Amino acid sequence: MRADARRNYDKILATARIVFTERGTDSSLDEIAKRAGVGPGTLYRHFPTREALVDALMQDWTDRVSADADAAIATGLPARQMLLGWFEHFIDHITLHRGAASKICAAMDDPASPMYRKCRVMSDANRRVIDHLDADGQLRPGIDAANVMRLVSGVASVADTSHTELDVRPMLEVVVDGIVHD
Template sequence: MRADARRNRDRIVEVARDLIRAKGYDAVSMDEVARTAGIGAGTLYRHFPTKDALHDAVIEAWADKVNEAVDQAMELDVPARDRLLQWLKDYTAMLTTHQGAAARITASLGVAGSPYEAKCQTYLQANQRVIDALGGQLRPDVQAMQMCRLVGGVAAVADNSELPPEAVSAMLEVLTDGFLAPKAA
């Protein structure tokens, strides 16, 4: 990619990220992104043919953050419950960083060809890493997809409500206890 094209792409992503954080995904139009970025609509659509493709680029950096969060939570020198709870809190925080993302990503889990397929795979793999790291301390029937959907549901509620952080944390504690094997709780 030429340097000027790369600058345009980076500027578009930066502007879109700021607009989505401020207004939410549904309230931001492609025309508004182009106008705010100071580029023409043609330039925008050359880089991102759809709004979903643009949103996917906005949240692309999540993969690195997800993997770092898993590593940090699993390396904590605390009981399994606390490591798991820390991961679920971090996961929820990442899903709610961009308003509306939690519901869209969670609804896209298992949907082949979804614009969020790569992000869904990142979260599935992250949850599988948590399951593998905690081994026999989790219920044997816990699956990565279940974790994604349940935590995604809590994140979507948190993202679309006025719940205080302690209410969200309490829901995540219930999930944590539900994932743990009875002997590890």
């Protein structure tokens, strides 16, 4: 990659991080280009779609989410607390930029999406937590990690979409009660 290309790539990414945080992941891409001091053509060459841009920004998250999952397992807490903590961390991360949660929901089951691979990393992180507890006999029989991921992403999406500041805790408690063994 040429030096100027790398420079612009980084500049666009840094600007996108700011704008997406300020105004959500549906902000105008041309405006991001303008604020980054590049032409729209340059932005679209580096990131052909909005999803590709969101995907590039997600890199940090997937690392942190993955680490969070392992940290949750390491606590050795009972299933209820472990899951609640893990889910809350997960939701905190994916709702960092408004609109991201629902994009992740959509990408999760769409291998054609540029974000699919990142979603898999997060799904795998979740699977580790679920498998760990399942092996321990702490979960109801027949719990499918993929469905748990979808459910929790759904909660994130609802919280993110809602115009009021919504507390996700009560919803997560229902989900957790539906997962853990009686």
